[in-house]
Amino acid sequence: MCAKKVTVLGSTGSIGTQALDVIEKNGYEVVGLSANSSVLELENQVRRFRPPFACMVDERAARALRDALRDTDTKVLAGVDGLCELAAREEADVVLNSVVGMVGLRPTLAAIGAGKPVALANKETLVAGGKLVTEAARAKRVPILPVDSEHxxxxxxxxxxxxxxxxxxxxxxxxxxxxxxxxxxxxxxxxxxxxxxxxxxxxxxxxxxxxxxxxxxxxxxxxxxxxxxxxxxxxxxxxxxxxxxxxxxxxxxxxxxxxxxxxxxxxxxxxxxxxxxxxxxxxxxxxxxxxxxxxxxxxxxxxxxxxxxxxxxxxxGGLAPCAISGANEEAVALFLDGKIGFLEIGELVRGAMNTVPRADVYSLEDVLQTDAQARAYVRAQAR
Known part of the structure; x- marks a missing residue:
């Protein structure tokens, strides 16, 4: 039996690094890796697993990674568009999405659109765009394989x-x-x-x-x-x-x-x-x-x-889950920066939810716009 080929999105995070441990122990092949901005960590992973493709979401980090990997055959992609391209590459048998945050939605849809099974550890994919993702998966007959321990x-x-x-x-x-x-x-x-x-x-x-x-x-x-x-x-x-x-x-x-x-x-x-x-x-x-x-x-x-x-x-329903997801992501970042208190996270999340009109039918653009508006609300309220 041929070794399964896996693309790992968010490979330098907690889930990503544990996934690579599992992949290595099972003798699977890594065909794609991605990170946000951790150049050194991703470089080390590329040298260890030698995938044909890697991606840095941060454009400046992507340039640094290209320089660092000039002696390898790995092609470095950049930005969210690069992440989507990596997710849809034909080489992968399965795409594990362990990206943190709303940035994980578009590559999930890209992988499904390419007919790839998705091992999903990115919560925002289903919270913000659950209707879009599940409808796309049904249309393509692609399984969504839950990675969270509970699911x-x-x-x-x-x-x-x-x-x-x-x-x-x-x-x-x-x-x-x-x-x-x-x-x-x-x-x-x-x-x-x-x-x-x-x-x-x-x-x-x-x-x-x-x-x-x-x-x-x-x-x-x-x-x-x-x-x-x-x-x-x-x-x-x-x-x-x-x-x-x-x-x-x-x-x-x-x-x-x-x-x-x-x-x-x-x-x-x-x-x-x-x-x-x-x-x-x-x-x-x-x-x-x-x-x-x-x-x-x-x-x-x-x-x-x-x-x-x-x-x-x-x-x-509708876009309310998207709003709370984006608001929470922004509020947690502010808390970790020491700009708001712990209890303010919940207050800001509820406030953002109450700004969203009901919408039973929505598009990817609506989801991205609602996410941006929820984040803007949190930043404005936290000043």
Whole structure:
């Protein structure tokens, strides 16, 4: 059997680097790599995996990478257009999109348009453009393979088509982040370092802050609605501190199935890349005796207002999820720059959602415009 050929978008981030670990262990071939601006890291990856194509989204970084790789045969693409070209290259059997942020939407559509299966770790793709992406995937008969541990867990529980038809409810588990159990007064003075101190997972800064605000779980609810054709009211969120049960499904007969494993992203990454096969894993086995007690609780949506706003945006539909996604991305960047407080993230996200008119029919241009307007709103309010 020929080795699978993989393009990894966002290869220098947390998911991207773990994906390369999985790819190397399985003997797969890397045919494309991309990063935003991390020239040295991407150069090292190119020299390690020798893909025919690489892309830097930042134009200046692309020029620097071209200079650094003059002694190689790798062609360096640039900008979002270059990212889309890389995603659509014919060499790839599967495109793993682990780009962070709204920039991931267009390359996802480009890969689908080229008939490529997409292993999806970019939340904004489905949050902002879920209708566009799922319709395109159906038209091209291209699978969207979830990489997030929660959506992968649900996906794995639904491999039997009879079970998929009987799906009643999706149950998303949440770690609760570093501030579980705290009230709003305690969150007033949260520092950047506090927000980046996740109890279970090692992730990039933006996603780690999203976990602290529970925005991450709200975005995952919207993703799950698109991936598994469920309404927001058919998706339940449960805080599970140990992150051993990655998510569950409930069927019409009230049977519940769960997928368990140690909290290591290489499990869902590998399943997305090897699907429908399962291969030996680089991850250690789960020993239930190491977790003699598992805890569950309801999320506090009055304290963690980002989650409450996401649920409301999912119910509104249209461009509301796009607005909260763009607003959150901008607000988290301001928080990480020390320009706003932790609780202001949620306030700005809700404010941006309330500026969006209802629109059941929308285009890619509408999505990009709504995203830009939401970001502008956040910047204006934060001055």
């Amino acid at each position: 992968s867990a649900i996906f794995q529980c639904l491999q039997d088509r009879h079970s998929a038809r009987a799906l009643k409810k999706v149950i998303l588990t949440a770690s609760g982040g570093p501030f579980f159990g705290r009230g709003r007064e305690e969150l007033e003075k949260v520092s950047i370092e506090d927000a980046l101190n996740h109890p279970n997972w090692s992730m990039g800064a933006k996603i780690t802050v999203d976990s602290a605000t529970l925005m991450n779980k709200g975005l995952e609810l919207i993703e799950a609605a698109w991936l598994f054709d469920k309404t927001p009211d058919e998706i339940e969120i449960v805080v599970h501190r140990e992150s051993v049960i990655h998510s569950l499904v409930e069927f019409d007969d009230h049977s519940v199935l769960a997928q368990l494993g140690v909290p290591d992203m290489r499990i869902p990454i590998q399943y997305a890349l090897t699907y429908p096969e399962r291969l030996p894993s680089p991850v250690k086995e789960l020993s239930l005796t190491n977790y003699p007690t598992l805890h569950f609780a309801k999320p506090d949506i009055e304290t963690f207002t980002c989650l409450k706003t996401c649920i409301e945006a999912a119910r509104r």
